[in-house]
Amino acid sequence: MTEATSNIAQAAQSSASPSDPYSREQQIFPKLSDEQIDRLVSYGSMEDLPAGTILFQRGDRRADFFLILEGNIEIFDLDDRGEPVVFTTHAQGQFTGELDLFNDRQILVGGRTGIDSRVARLTRAQFNRMYSTEQDIGEVIMRAYILRRTAFILHDQAGVSVIGEPTSREFLRIQRFLTRNGYPFAAKPMGEPGTADYANLHDIDLTRLPAVRTRSGAVHYSPTIADLADELGLTEAVDGEHIYDLAVIGAGPAGLSACVYAASENIDTIVVEAEAPGGQAGTSSKIENYLGFPTGISGQALAGRAWIQGQKFGAKFSIARAATDIASKDDLFEVKLQHDMNIKARSIILACGATYRSLALPNYEKFEGQGIHYAATGLEAQLCVNEEVAVIGGGNSAGQAAVFLSGHASHIHVLVR
Ligand SMILES: Cc1cc2nc3c(=O)[nH]c(=O)nc-3n(C[C@H](O)[C@H](O)[C@H](O)COP(=O)(O)OP(=O)(O)OC[C@H]3O[C@@H](n4cnc5c(N)ncnc54)[C@H](O)[C@@H]3O)c2cc1C
Structure with a gap:
């Protein structure tokens, strides 16, 4: 085990799960070979930095990519009081970053040199060029980034506390x-040990729940999805003057x-996308008939992979913003989004999917999302x-839901008309 990852490995051992990404040390924190390092360095610039140099901080957008040539880089999270806590240290041959290096979202962690260090720095443009040219290195980076995000979750x-x-x-x-947006969070339901103390410690007003507390200590009560996306930096800035070749409405x-x-x-x-990538498929526990996945895949995992794949090829995503209007002018389409955002594109694909059919029962709306789920x-x-659960419907999805939930509920009733 390298010094670089000892504290992370302890976390993995304490969870004792072979599926924990932190137990796959060679893949989550890979070390590039000397030959790979030489190739990668040629895309950026070398820098000698004194100990304690901040390279990126939580909340930054478009952080650079760093490869350690000598010395190290400490990666830190913020604790409940907003103080930095180093949770891993990258050593020679290792590199920084996680999935947000493929987009313009606010990054989740900070990085600084732990000792005097020599690094290779690649700006986003240089990183993208390297990534698309050096396929063997790109594969190592992509695997590491997916595992790092999975480990955060x-x-x-x-993440944040809810x-x-x-x-x-x-x-x-x-x-x-x-x-569904792959954003790490700790759920703190009232009544569970520690939640009341946590709320008390951070002056959370229990009459206004639910609340989201960010790493910086800000508390948001019942935020809308759009406001939460803005607050957490999930919304990427959209340049209203840029003309895209294609705007796709809907990320199912x-x-x-x-x-x-x-x-x-x-x-x-x-x-x-109005809410989160995946659409209806994102709510499926297992999809068995998707091409190329003989053992099946959860809808969430399928959507997550496709989302990263799109970003890898340079696609932009505007999440948590519904398209509200489309107009065409001078061979261009102009799409209006919620919160006064606009997009210009030469062509449009509408992939808005379907909405759920509900049942005409008394008080139905009262229980939607609170007992009735889709x-x-x-x-x-x-x-x-x-709990005793009723699954309503007789199609494929109802059958899958009944099988999946039977591992959790005390009894499943399947109601077919
Ligand atoms: C529980 C469940 C299990 C399923 N299992 C399977 C299965 O095993 N195999 C199978 O083949 N099929 C399955 N399906 C069906 C499959 O998921 C759907 O056929 C598929 O998701 C349809 O894809 P889509 O992209 O056309 O639409 P959708 O998945 O409905 O996606 C549409 C997206 O567009 C977004 N959107 C809508 N309006 C706007 C707007 N104005 N602006 C921005 N965004 C907008 C929505 O938020 C949504 O994310 C399942 C469905 C469910 C619900």
Whole structure:
């Protein structure tokens, strides 16, 4: 084990799970070979930096990529009081970054030199050029970045805290949004050990739950999805004057496929999504009939992969913004988004999918999102533990939901008309 990763490895050992990304040290914190280092350095510039130089901070957008040639880089999160806590140290031959290096979102962690160090710095443009040219290095980087983000999510690192009543619709709405956007968070349901103390310590007003507390200590009560996306830096800045070749409206499987194929052909593409990538498929516990996945894949994982794939080819994503209007003028389409944003594009693909059909039952709306759910993912499964559950419908999705939830609920009733 390298000095670089000892504290992370301890975290992995304490969870004792072979599926923990931190237990895959060679893949999550790979060391490039001397030959790979030589090739990578030629894309950027070398810098000698004194100990303690801040290279990037949580909240920055478009952070540079760093490869350590001598010395080290400490990666730090912020604790509950906003103080930096180093949770891993990259050593010679290792590199910084995670999935946000493929987009303009606010990054989740900070980085600084732990001792006097020599690094290779690649700006985003240089990183993109290197990534698309050096395929063997690109593969190592992509695998590491996916594992790093998965580890953040698994260990609630570098994210936010969400406090709420366990069965509250609003509490679930926020968790669902963060989960589906791959944003790490710690759920703190009221009634669970430690939550009341946490709320007390941070002066959280329990009459206004749910609340989202960020690493900087800001507390947001019942934020809208758009406001939360802005606050967490999930929304990428959209240049209203830029003319895209293609705007795709909707990031379900259809929109994501269109985006990947277009962007991979160098078509300048932007995807507009009202909520989170994945659409209906993002709510499926397992999709068995998607081409190329013989053992099946969860809808969330499928969407996450396609989303990264689109970004890898240079597509932009505007998340948590619904398209509200489309007009055409002088061979251009102008798409209006919520919150006064505009996009110009030469062509448009509408991939807005379908909305759920509800049941005409008394008080139905009252229980939507609070007892009545339209998905069967891990989030809903937690709510069904030892409960009697009714799955309504007789199609493929109902069958899958019944099988999946049967591992959690005390009894499943499948109601077919
Ligand atoms: C629980 C469940 C399980 C399923 N399992 C399977 C399966 O195993 N196999 C299978 O083949 N199919 C399955 N399906 C069906 C499959 O998910 C859908 O056929 C597929 O998602 C349709 O893809 P789509 O991209 O056309 O639309 P959708 O998935 O509906 O995506 C549309 C997207 O557009 C966004 N959008 C809508 N309007 C706007 C707007 N104005 N601005 C911005 N964004 C907008 C929405 O937020 C959404 O993300 C399942 C569906 C569900 C619900």
